[in-house]
Amino acid sequence: DSGVTQTPKHLITATGQRVTLRCSPRSGDLSVYWYQQSLDQGLQFLIQYYNGEERAKGNILERFSAQQFPDLHSELNLSSLELGDSALYFCASSARIAAGELFFGEGSRLTVL
Amino acid sequence: AQRVTQPEKLLSVFKGAPVELKCNYSYSGSPELFWYVQYSRQRLQLLLRHISRESIKGFTADLNKGETSFHLKKPFAQEEDSAMYYCALSDPMYSGGGADGLTFGKGTHLIIQP
Numbered sequence: 001d002s003g004v005t006q007t008p009k010h011l012i013t014a015t016g017q018r019v020t021l022r023c024s025p026r027s028g029d030l031s032v033y034w035y036q037q038s039l040d041q042g043l044q045f046l047i048q049y050y051n052g053e054e055r056a057k058g059n060i061l062e063r064f065s066a067q068q069f070p071d072l073h074s075e076l077n078l079s080s081l082e083l084g085d086s087a088l089y090f091c092a093s094s095a096r097i098a099a100g101e102l103f104f105g106e107g108s109r110l111t112v113l
Numbered sequence: 114a115q116r117v118t119q120p121e122k123l124l125s126v127f128k129g130a131p132v133e134l135k136c137n138y139s140y141s142g143s144p145e146l147f148w149y150v151q152y153s154r155q156r157l158q159l160l161l162r163h164i165s166r167e168s169i170k171g172f173t174a175d176l177n178k179g180e181t182s183f184h185l186k187k188p189f190a191q192e193e194d195s196a197m198y199y200c201a202l203s204d205p206m207y208s209g210g211g212a213d214g215l216t217f218g219k220g221t222h223l224i225i226q227p
Binding site: 003004033035041042043045090092100101102103104105106 | 145147156157162199203215217218220
């Protein structure tokens with residue numbers, strides 16, 4: 001499957017902890033986007049990387065960080081977790097530098113207890 | 114700042130009835146508008162984009178710049194249309210450096226009743 005893959009699919013952790021979510025983009029796509037989906041806020045854009053460099057930031061908290069590696073996979077690091085961080089985190093990729101047609105992964109569901 | 118508003122969280126119609134999912138946007142330039150769909154247990158995927166002016170699965174959407182709307186329509190709903198629908202906006206001239214990426218509305222859950 002050459003689509004966007006995300007791991008883990010589910011993650012349960014405690015407040016104050018740190019987790020890392022991983023995303024492999026579609027083959028050939030250079031842009032990676034991270035989105036947070038919660039019941040109240042819908043899909044919130046967090047951050048975009050293009051070919052290893054940060055391109056845009058959205059509503060990303062300072063406790064969160066991301067990077068894109070030379071092989072183009074990306075990781076989203078969430079630290080000092082709070083209950084409100086419980087959400088579905090989506091990764092998407094595209095071939096373009098500007099957002100257009102995005103290809104989404106299945107998401108990583110994070111539950112903070 | 115750009116914003117996408119989908120006023121209906123839930124829309125329920127009967128099979129065979131017309132469907133209209135509303136989307137309004139706030140943006141000063143000339144955006145690209147999209148509709149994304151998420152069927153049960155499937156990934157979020159692109160349904161259609163305004164620049165293509167195409168009909169996908171019987172759905173069409175017309176960009177009305179005067180009303181800043183991009184409503185999604187289908188004349189005869191089918192049960193398989195039941196899904197979450199998201200309207201989204203992108204700045205085609207975007208070159209990075211600000212809060213961007215695709216801006217999504219909060220979504221409308223469409224339920225087609227038999």
